[in-house]
Amino acid sequence: MPMEIGRKLLLSEAATLRYLRAHSEIPVPEVYDYCASSDNEIGIPFIFMSEAPGWPLSKVWKSADSSQPSLETPTKAKIISQLGKITWKLAQLRFDKIGSLYEENNSFIIKECLSRGHMMNERCSLDIARGPFTSKEEFYDSLISALSEHAEALRLSHHCFIAPVPSRSDYLSYRQYESAVDLWNDFVTIGRKIDSSDNRLDYIVAVDALHDVIQKFQLPETYPETFPLCHPDLSVNNIYVDEDYNITCIIDWAFASTIPEPMLLTPPGLPQYRDEISSELQISFIDGFIASMSESTRENPVHRYRKSLERGRVFWKLSRLLNLDSINDYPLFSTLWKFTHGPEQDLVQYFLQQRRSAHYIQLYNEVQQEDESIFKIEKDEKDYFRNKDLRHTIANKMTLMSEWKTKYTDKRLPRLREDMFVTSANLWKWVQIFIQNWEKMSW
Known part of the structure; x- marks a missing residue:
């Protein structure tokens, strides 16, 4: 990121830590001193803070690909319940802007x-509204704009809408998972699918549908005129625990940042x-949150909080999709679509219909100008x-199979799908079985 952005992040993190120490019981490091300018005795921007007591949760909360045993479920539930309590404390830190x-x-x-x-x-390079926002609608619109411009112009890294990255949880062994990832890499390499205009258009169609999805999500909020503070990444690397x-x-x-309460x-x-x-x-997270609410809290807010927590x-x-920090964007969008439109609505037909419209055909032609040359x-x-x-x-x-039901109406128009080929764990498993059988036959 540009140095100026880094300075802003440093200043904001230091201010957030100092605010939390002064206005909450949330356990965070103490900031002794900080400076966002390089014009100081050290010569670089810095934050001096206390050492975090305990040890990071990542040492014992093993990821799925680890050969070491992970924490037992009751212990995980204890930690998650505490995170629910911390979330309750964050919900009490309110501001009038996002x-x-x-x-x-x-x-x-x-x-x-x-x-x-x-x-x-x-x-950070996009020309989008960055606030501060006075309403959740402005905040959501800004994130949707960021996602739309991201899909249209920025690198999409591993994000292929119709070909989600294989998930470790879908495979019995890490070796099988690695093989699935190799097959996925092979598939998206053909035609450079990830940064292709076809993939970008899929994301743009999905982004445009999120406006309606978000509107249908809305629930009555306890304090709709204010916004709570939120930790951006409660991963096992950022949570410290003691021996118990x-x-x-x-x-x-x-x-x-502060965010809308439901998020x-x-x-x-x-x-x-x-x-x-x-x-x-x-459930442990919800129970921890509700347990932290004082007995004097009115029954109505408890009911509202529980309803929001259950959703x-x-x-x-939604947050994963807006931030584009997932490996399975199509399943995420499919869940959001079904939640708001019901199972009777055909998601695939929606995409096919949108891609055939004059608006998206024109947009496709524009995005297609940025495709790499066939050579x-x-x-x-x-290579x-x-x-x-x-x-x-x-x-x-x-x-070839993924494009089997694709028609070309005109050389100047995009390919018009008649179906939507979406990869899944079953596909990669079937291909793995085929390869194994082929290799046995070759012997």
Whole structure:
């Protein structure tokens, strides 16, 4: 990121930590001193803070690909319940605007929003509204604009809408998972699918549909005129615990901001923010949050909070999609679509209809101008598949099948799908079985 953005993030993180120490019981490091300018004795921007007591949760909360045993479910539930309590405490820290916290003249103020959705993945370079926002509608519109421009112009990294990255949880062994990822890489390499105009148009269609999705999500909020503070990344790397698994410190408050209440009341993603926890652990999060509410709290707010918490899983998916920090965007969007439109609505037909409209045909033609030349794509494919003849053949055949029901109405118009080919874990497993059988026959 540009140095100027780095300075803003440093100032905001320091201010957030100082505010939390002064106005809450949330365990965070103490900031002794900070400076966002390089014009100081050290010569670089810095934050001096206390050491976090305990040890990071990442040492024991093993990821799915680890050969070491992970924490037992009751211990995980204990930690998640504490995160629910911390979320309740964050819900009490309210501001009249959505944005990030800064410290000026010994007071704390809300200025432009430095959330992950506004800053990460090169989005800091986009010309979008950054707040501070006076309403949740302005905030959501800004994130949708960021996602739309991201889909249209920025690198999409591993994001292929119709070909989600394989998930470790879908495979019995890590070796099988690695093989699925290799097959996925082969598939998206053919035709450079990820940064192609076809993939970009899929994301743009999905983004445009989110306006309606968000409107149908709305629930009555306890304090709709104010916005709570939120930690941007409650991963196992940023949570410290003691020997009894009591949370001792929450670190890394860069990209923190205030947000609409429903987005706060979402279960954390563990071990990393893009990983969805089980339904059982989500209940522990809700129970921890509700248990923290004082007995004097009116029954109506408790009911409203519980209803929002129970819908938190949906907002978690929405947040992942808006920030584009997931590996399975199509399943995320499909869940949001079904939640708001019901199972009777055909998501595939919606996409096909939109892509045929005059508006998206024109947009497709514009985006297509940025596609790599066929010569460059073929050269990269040749380099990638050198000495991988079988894998090259499989990837080509799969690409041919994915485009089987695609028609060309005119050379100047985009390809018009009659169906939507979406990869899944079953597909990669079937291909793996085929390869195994082929190799046995070759012996």
